[in-house]
Amino acid sequence: MHCLTNLKDQQTPGVAPYIPQHIGIIMDGNGRWAKKRFLPRYVGHQKGRTAVKKVIQAAINRGVQALTLFAFSTENWRRPADEVSKLMGMFLTALQKEVDTLHKHNVRVRVIGDKHGFSPDIQTYIERAETLTQHNTALHLNIAANYGGRADIVNAVQAWQQANPDQTFAQLTPDAIQPFLSLSDLPEPDLLIRTGGEERISNFMIWQMAYAEFYFTSTLWPDFNEVEFDKALESFAKRQRRFGQTGEQVTQC
Ligand code: IPE
Ligand code: IPE
Ligand code: MG
Numbered sequence: 001m002h003c004l005t006n007l008k009d010q011q012t013p014g015v016a017p018y019i020p021q022h023i024g025i026i027m028d029g030n031g032r033w034a035k036k037r038f039l040p041r042y043v044g045h046q047k048g049r050t051a052v053k054k055v056i057q058a059a060i061n062r063g064v065q066a067l068t069l070f071a072f073s074t075e076n077w078r079r080p081a082d083e084v085s086k087l088m089g090m091f092l093t094a095l096q097k098e099v100d101t102l103h104k105h106n107v108r109v110r111v112i113g114d115k116h117g118f119s120p121d122i123q124t125y126i127e128r129a130e131t132l133t134q135h136n137t138a139l140h141l142n143i144a145a146n147y148g149g150r151a152d153i154v155n156a157v158q159a160w161q162q163a164n165p166d167q168t169f170a171q172l173t174p175d176a177i178q179p180f181l182s183l184s185d186l187p188e189p190d191l192l193i194r195t196g197g198e199e200r201i202s203n204f205m206i207w208q209m210a211y212a213e214f215y216f217t218s219t220l221w222p223d224f225n226e227v228e229f230d231k232a233l234e235s236f237a238k239r240q241r242r243f244g245q246t247g248e249q250v251t252q253c
Helices: 007-011 030-036 041-062 074-078 081-104 120-132 149-163 174-180 226-237 247-252
Strands: 022-026 066-073 107-112 139-147 191-194 213-216
Touching: 030 041, 041 066, 041 081, 041 139, 041 226, 066 074, 066 081, 074 081, 074 139, 081 107, 081 120, 107 120, 139 149, 149 174, 191 226, 213 226
Parallel strands: 022 066, 022 191, 066 139, 107 139, 191 213
Antiparallel strands: none
16 A cells, blocks of 8 residues: 555654644734724734734744745735835834844744845845845744745746756646745645635645645634644644545555
8 A cells, every 4th residue: 555655643643733844824814803993904914913923933832844924915916005015114124123033043034925026125134034044943934925826836837947948848747846836845834724714725825735734713813822823733633634545544554
């Protein structure tokens, strides 16, 4: 029988609770959090920053290797100009204020998405953050900003073509594309958490999440914390990941 790699470790009874190697989070619900309090939407985004800090700490404490946070989608440019500008301002402030602390905590910071869409200031601070923290090992923290999963796939196909000018598209395979996708050096996300009650993927790492376990919660992002994070891990630990095999095959491995 063919046993898939890692399944044994993931599913051995008594090895509890299984911790995902890579978690993706769609941090949704900031606007509604603010609206419920008759506050402007940007206050919800500001509050969301506290939740981000809590989750980074929780991920380190639980031994998660990689955390990828969806902060701004390619589609979010469609929001009112004032909100977009506030979000960009907050992104810049976070890059200026938080990166040194993350570096002290041995966190490697990377930004995925089209960086050319940002102001020169933001691009400079992204570059600084990535260079400063490139050898850190406590956690891979990836911020998906101006990120879209479809664009990620198109870019990967184009990069494959450039790297393999002698090959034709008939030779293109999923394995051939994989090294050209964002974060191809990390294990694919095992767990996707989405806060805010919506149950959709909104163009987030659509290729890499092919076999991710999904966890949806109605908790709005600013209210998310260590306890909520642990609930997601608990749910993940109960899942049986089959990757196409039968339940019996997986338990026998
Ligand atoms: C997520 O919260 C943050 C971003 C998309 C930047 P939202 O701003 O989408 O909050 P809701 O969904 O309107 O409540
Ligand atoms: C997804 O949230 C993007 C981020 C959290 C950054 P949205 O609020 O933009 O998603 P939709 O539009 O409700 O699908
Ligand atoms: Mg939303």
